[in-house]
Amino acid sequence: xxxxxxxxxxxxxxxxxxxxxxxxxxxxxxxxxxxxxxxxxxxxxxxxxxxxxxxxxxxxxxxxxxxxxxxxxxxxxxxxxxxxxxxxxxxxxxxxxxxxxxxxxxxxxxxxxxxxxxxxxxxxxxxxxxxxxxxxxxxxxxxxxxxxxxxxxxxxxxxxxxxxxxxxxxxxxxxxxxxxxxxxxxxxxxxxxxxxxxxxxxxxxxxxxxxxxxxxxxxxxxxxxxxxxxxxxxxxxxxxxxxxxxxxxxxxxxxxxxx
Numbered sequence: 079x080x081x082x083x084x085x086x087x088x089x090x091x092x093x094x095x096x097x098x099x100x101x102x103x104x105x106x107x108x109x110x111x112x113x114x115x116x117x118x119x120x121x122x123x124x125x126x127x128x129x130x131x132x133x134x135x136x137x138x139x140x141x142x143x144x145x146x147x148x149x150x151x152x153x154x155x156x157x158x159x160x161x162x163x164x165x166x167x168x169x170x171x172x173x174x175x176x177x178x179x180x181x182x183x184x185x186x187x188x189x190x191x192x193x194x195x196x197x198x199x200x201x202x203x204x205x206x207x208x209x210x211x212x213x214x215x216x217x218x219x220x221x222x223x224x225x226x227x228x229x230x231x232x233x234x235x236x237x238x239x240x241x242x243x244x245x246x247x248x249x250x251x252x253x254x255x256x257x258x259x260x261x262x263x264x265x266x267x268x269x270x271x272x273x274x275x276x277x278x279x280x281x282x283x284x285x286x287x288x289x290x291x292x293x294x295x296x297x298x299x300x301x302x303x304x305x306x307x308x309x310x311x312x313x314x315x316x317x318x319x320x321x322x323x324x325x326x327x328x329x330x331x332x333x334x335x336x337x
Contacts, residue, residue, distance in 0.1 A: 101131025
């Protein structure tokens with residue numbers, strides 16, 4: 079594990095190198111309930127053997143702000159934005175591993191998927207794979223949003239945070255700078271909140287026609303690869319938002335990295 083302290087905040091990283099590989103996968107974590115987890119939190123670290131490249135896991139430094147905070151979207155506080163520091167560190171790791179920035183793939187689910195997408199605004203050569211992400215934190219129907227705003231942004235309302243810090247909480251705010259970027263968006267069609275309130279609006283902002291729910295069973299996927307670099311993969315699982323990407327969706331994403 080590698081730890082760095084910047085302006086009083088601790089940044090924790092866990093590297094699983096794959097010698098000889100020319101790819102780096104960078105993982106961001108989603109919700110980490112504090113009754114179960116204590117930072118640093120590295121989700122999906124047991125998956126490293128399944129990825130065709132080295133893996134770098136990053137804990138959200140924002141969780142240090144309060145002992146009860148479990149989800150903060152790597153959005154920081156009024157005083158700091160952690161993705162600025164994290165993007166520089168990723169670049170350092172990629173250089174040390176001999177990986178070009180164009181072969182860096184950010185990866186995350188839910189709140190981690192939000193961060194995996196937002197960091198593209200700091201790393202124009204990188205690509206992203208996101209699973210059931212929030213694309214607008216203020217549209218998320220979860221009590222974690224209120225806790226985050228109260229703890230990190232002075233108790234601002236959802237409306238006020240959109241006015242004061244839209245770049246921290248809304249990916250559609252960044253859609254112009256994401257056009258033409260390589261993004262693989264994996265969505266569970268049975269997670270209707272994230273399909274309707276996050277996937278569809280983001281697709282439309284990116285000028286992409288969303289894939290429609292099509293009554294898939296758990297062993298099938300639907301995928302669409304846009305010529306401008308945006309890919310959609312739809313899978314189906316009744317567990318909804320709590321379910322990770324299906325094996326078929328994961329394999330589809332990995333097989334299309336070079337397309």
